[in-house]
Amino acid sequence: MFDLRYHAVSLAAVFIFFVIGILVGVGISGRGVLGERERLSLEADVEQAERERDVAERRVAEQEALEEYERETYPAVMDRRLGDRRVGVLYVGSAEGAVATGIQETIDRADGSLTRMRALRLPIVTGELLRTVADLPDAPNTVEDLGRALGAELVDGGDTPLWDAVATVLVEERDGGSSQPLDAVVIARTVEPQRGQSARFLAGLYAGLAGAGVPIVGVETTDAEPSAIPTYWSHGFSTVDHVDTAPGRVALAVLLEDGGPRGAYGTKDEDIPVLPAVDPVAPPVD
Numbered sequence: 377m378f379d380l381r382y383h384a385v386s387l388a389a390v391f392i393f394f395v396i397g398i399l400v401g402v403g404i405s406g407r408g409v410l411g412e413r414e415r416l417s418l419e420a421d422v423e424q425a426e427r428e429r430d431v432a433e434r435r436v437a438e439q440e441a442l443e444e445y446e447r448e449t450y451p452a453v454m455d456r457r458l459g460d461r462r463v464g465v466l467y468v469g470s471a472e473g474a475v476a477t478g479i480q481e482t483i484d485r486a487d488g489s490l491t492r493m494r495a496l497r498l499p500i501v502t503g504e505l506l507r508t509v510a511d512l513p514d515a516p517n518t519v520e521d522l523g524r525a526l527g528a529e530l531v532d533g534g535d536t537p538l539w540d541a542v543a544t545v546l547v548e549e550r551d552g553g554s555s556q557p558l559d560a561v562v563i564a565r566t567v568e569p570q571r572g573q574s575a576r577f578l579a580g581l582y583a584g585l586a587g588a589g590v591p592i593v594g595v596e597t598t599d600a601e602p603s604a605i606p607t608y609w610s611h612g613f614s615t616v617d618h619v620d621t622a623p624g625r626v627a628l629a630v631l632l633e634d635g636g637p638r639g640a641y642g643t644k645d646e647d648i649p650v651l652p653a654v655d656p657v658a659p660p661v662d
Contacts, residue, residue, distance in 0.1 A: 450622050451485070456657050457629045458488030464530060464558040466585075467495035468578065468604075469567030471549050474597045478619035479562050479628070486629040491556055494530065494539075495549040498567050499574040508541045519573050520580035527584020533557040560591040560632040563613065565604040582611040591638070593631045595619040598643060609640065617642030618650075627651050 463483055467476070471493065483490050502519055509515045509522060516522040522538070529536045536554040543550070563585070570578055585592050594608030597620040608615045614631045618624035618641075627641040630652050637652045 450626070453626055453654060454482075454485040454629055456487045458483065458486035458632055459634075461488050461559040461632065461634065462491040462556055463488045463632060464492040464552075464561045465490065465494075466530065466561060466563050467493070467549075468563065468565040468570075469496065469498060469548075471495040472566060474620045475564045475566065475595060475600070478597065478621075478625055479564060479595065482619070482625040482628045482632075485625065486632075488629075488632065490552065491558060492530070492533070492552040492554065493550065494547055496546055497548040499570055499572075500577050501545065502573040504545050505542060505577075508545055509538055512537055512541060518580075519577040520583075523577040523580025523582075524584035524587075527581045527586075528588055529554075531558045531561060531585065531588035531590055558590060559634065560593070561585055561588075562628070562632070563592065563594045563608065564596065564619075565594075565607075569602060569604070569607075579611075582607075582613075586611050586613065591632055591636060593628060595624075595628060598624075603644065605640070605642070605644070614638045615640045615642070617644045623650050626654060630654055 465471075465479055465483075480490070482488075500519065505519065506516075506522065516525055516538075522542075526538050526542070529538050533554050533556050539547075539554065563582075569575075592611075592613045593616060594604060594613045595616045596604055598618045599620075600617070603617065605615050605617050614637075616624050616627045616631065619628055621643075624642065627650070630636050631638070631641075639652060640648045641650060641652060642648060643650060
């Protein structure tokens with residue numbers, strides 16, 4: 377990692393500085409300017425700098441070995457992990473940035489199928505949104521109810537009259553049809569936290585997804601601020617807060633598996649694990 381290598385280089389520079397200090401100090405001491413106590417203190421500083429430099433260099437070597445191991449094992453760990461599972465992706469905001477790259481990389485590497493993607497335009501315009509569905513049978517009367525019904529439709533597929541109706545005012549970008557049901561859903565928020573009616577709509581949407589009976593995983597990148605992870609937790613979703621890293625993508629793939637574990641994984645909270653248990657993928661049957 378860059379920080380460890382930078383630290384090792386810094387310690388090496390400090391070490392050289394102290395060595396020069398000792399040499400200069402000894403020379404001055406020979407002329408009676410530097411006392412024995414000061415010389416011993418400088419020597420002790422050099423020894424401490426040497427120890428810290430050695431520790432940093434060992435950590436850099438360990439980190440480089442770990443990165444090499446990760447590069448070598450990552451393809452094998454991801455290969456066929458999602459088989460042909462139909463995965464949906466819902467962006468609360470635009471489908472962009474490192475979070476979108478991480479999600480796509482996960483699905484592609486694990487041989488999953490990106491069956492349906494929807495990116496939402498937020499904040500919502502409440503009156504306009506409800507008017508688009510007003511003429512439908514059993515039309516939702518509130519944004520919470522509309523969100524809940526949209527969440528169920530997104531997973532179930534087939535006829536999706538609500539998504540069809542709101543497409544022009546709610547959907548910023550879309551990919552994939554609606555005919556097939558989904559086996560799992562990934563959620564990523566790329567806008568600021570919403571308030572008012574938009575927040576109520578999203579709460580309903582998350583509730584509809586949570587009740588759909590498939591794995592739902594909320595993801596973000598290591599530098600995402602403010603974090604959406606607490607919101608995902610509150611709705612019972614599994615979470616990955618480091619999808620921009622290889623361990624994060626492995627965690628996401630494992631959580632999306634059929635019968636996979638549930639839980640929270642990442643690097644932002646020291647109380648949660650980085651990865652779930654990663655079982656081997658069964659070889660294909662001839």
